[in-house]
Amino acid sequence: MSDKGKSWTTLDKDLNRISNVEYAMQSVSRPMVGLGIALAFMIIAGIAAAAIFGAGSGSALVIAAAVLGAYMAINIGANDVANNMGPAVGAKALTMGGAIVIAALCESAGALLAGGDVVSTISKGIIDPNAVADTRIFIWAMMAALLSSALWVNLATWIGAPVSTSHSGVGGVMGAGIAAAGFGAVNWVSMGQIAASWVISPVLGGVIAAAFLAFIKANIIYKEDKIAAARQWVPVLVGIMMGVFSTYLAVKGLKKIVSIDLPTSLIIGAAIGAISYAISAPLIRRQSDGMENRNKSLKALFGLPLVISAALLSFAHGANDVANAVGPLAAIVHATEFGEFAGKVTIPQWVMVIGAFGISFGLLLFGPKLIKMVGSQITKLNPMRAYCVALSAAITVIVASWLGLPVSSTHIAVGGVFGVGFFREWHHSRQQEKHAAARPPELRIAKEERRRRKLVRRSHFMTIVAAWVITVPAAALLSGLVFVLLTALFT
Template sequence: MLTTLLFLAVCFVAFTNGANANFKGVASLYGSGTTSLRGALLWGTATTFAGSIAAAFLAEGMLKKFSGRGIVSDVLVQSPEFVCAVAIGAALTSFLATRFGFPVSTTHALVGALVGAGLAGSGSQVHLEALGKNFLYPLFFSPIVAALLGSVTYLFLRAVRLAPDHRTPLLDALHYLSAGAASFARGLNDTPKMVALLLVAPGFDLRWGFLAVAATIALGGLLDADRVAETLGKKVTSMNPGQGFAASLVTAGLVTTASFHSLPVSTTHVSVGSLLGMGATTRQAKWRKIGEILLAWVSTVPCGAILAAVAYALISWL
């Protein structure tokens, strides 16, 4: 019973992750008018799925980080009730954000859910200090680094005439490649965070876990990404094709680097950060919407913690 509930809860996380995050790598393709919303989403979903499958062979380090070890006791980590609560708390957080069109971090939601379910399950026996180096530092600094690089990269590409204001065959090809690379890296970085929740399922073959999570991420993106797509593509900043390519290149480079170093960065933070840096440089950033997104980011961890704590209490009672 609990194993089935755990599997369904992990699939729920994956579905909401796809709905909220599959567009993040390709937002610049849509925002710059290089392709339609549906075209960008199909490309982003296909390359994310490829990254999710590759994660089964390349992401062992991320699996270990999101097992919960070092944050809560090993006894609690092995509890299906705890892991179900983490999955449900993170999924509900992403689900609510998607309903309002806010691009939030599944990584933040999972970290919050780990803490909330840990506090509910073991009281004060949660090692909050372990969150700093392994989780919070990469999550905090990644949007700042992305914003700075977004600005510098756009200025450099414009200086060497690789970021024109209009579409060209070369620019389109480079833009598609960079957006695809960003989405591939997102799949590589996000998928093991969710598969790690299945480590407590007895006798479960993780290869099937990666496939199930990859497929459900793709399904969530195809069925429920429109609200977040509009926010990322049109409401953070205005952009032309050259500007969109600069932002996409930064996202791809940072998320790929983080994935191969097992750093749990948020594609959301990197994508929005790169768009913001480029938009600030061109004075086209839409600061009111950016402020709303930042508020959603601040609330993600406590929301995940509260929902996971409630889920743990309910599952334990049942």
């Protein structure tokens, strides 16, 4: 490889040398140490809320809500962020330590620099604000939603199931709203759209990821001269990636800086994609000089683009989802301060800081479990497969935004992993059947045995799908019970 080609992989190599971070992460991930640090952060969040909000009327509620908001943010870091970093770690493009550093920095940057400064207090419009007329009842409903959604995500992380924190929040708000004002308070049309997204988003993510993997196999991996094919197509894929992520960030991640509509975002994405292609084509050509004509060389070419895509996903997630996580906390602060509640409220900067730092702590303390699950325990990933998953996640969000569908980044990313795995199964089965007739009878594998050999672990598939299906009703039931308990104790 030439000296110029080596420069293309410098960042990737540096990230894989962050061994001290990984050792520190392994130490703090021990159960008691991790729980102690998480509890300390929650207490600090409460103290900060007390210092900022003062000792006025309702300060105790704000302090309690800040503690619960920190708890929710920790759980998002432990569960949700794994979907962005899991494929890159599973593909060995990043070490666990490198993934933790990138995700923590990008999630925090996304939340603090580009996070929406206004958030809907009634998550996704599923509860009619007029149905909850009393401000104090509204505060208890938001408190119940915050606690119940955090508890559900905590439970899901413990059993090893990546679930949607957005859907947990939806269930929490719905359950508290029903307990406070009855079933008539729920906007069932919105709930129907959310339920439809349970199916649409993972299936769409899986189909797009499988389509890109099929394209890479047909146009690069199975070509006689793999390196020549990679020189032709990898820059195109890098250009598509940068164009898609530019559109994704413009649509979902830059609301605080500037509001951009979808057509304008697509134009911006196309321009950045073309520039990225022009820059990456000579770099890929230089990097591939002297490479052997085998799949291991292709993995090296996809390594850095995969790391960049994971970082961009984390930035967009921080910008888009942290506000949803701290929305109930912002609503409680607003209602306590002004004595009334509104459909939309401004998020105080200190609330966003709690969300950003809480996610980073949750990722550091408890994230490795779900990162390993998504990255290596569902199906075997390499840089090409993981790249398809990351790209499909961004494309699916853009398509869903165009269709007006509420989607979950968790469902999309995990659906992409399943899509890649099931495509591998189908492709492997076809290859086996194609070559079976040419083999001597004693070397042939029976059809029943071929069917038994699976490349996607069915136990994880069933656990994750079951967790997805019951997330909203479970969080809603838990929230309703918590609301009844809170109102009985304090009113």
